[in-house]
Amino acid sequence: MSKPPHTGTAIRAELTRIIAREGEIAPERLIPEATLDTIGIASHDLVLVLMSIEETFDLYVAVDSDFADVETLDQLLGLLTSRIMEHQAQAEPAASVAG
Secondary structure (H helix, E strand, O other): OOOOOOOHHHHHHHHHHHHHHHHHOOOHHOOOOOOOOEEEEEOHHHHHHHHHHHOOOOOOOOOOOOOOOOOEEHHHHHHHHHHHHHHHHHHHHHHHHHO
């Protein structure tokens, strides 16, 4: 498995690719202001997306109350990116001690 991206922009790009692939959505439909309903992300699609994100970024994504407020793709990407970056920041000190 290749090393996951570390910058917010790279993470968002990878997340968008995962959403397109797992949700079987044409990438051109994945615009930031699109609602999850209009692009066709149903709950079962979101489960597949989250499983792929967990595998790609080697973390567990807890589906909590923060997800209840998500309406647009941009909000979803923002929430997931912040969680991934938090996870990576916590993992880096451990990696530098081990390395």
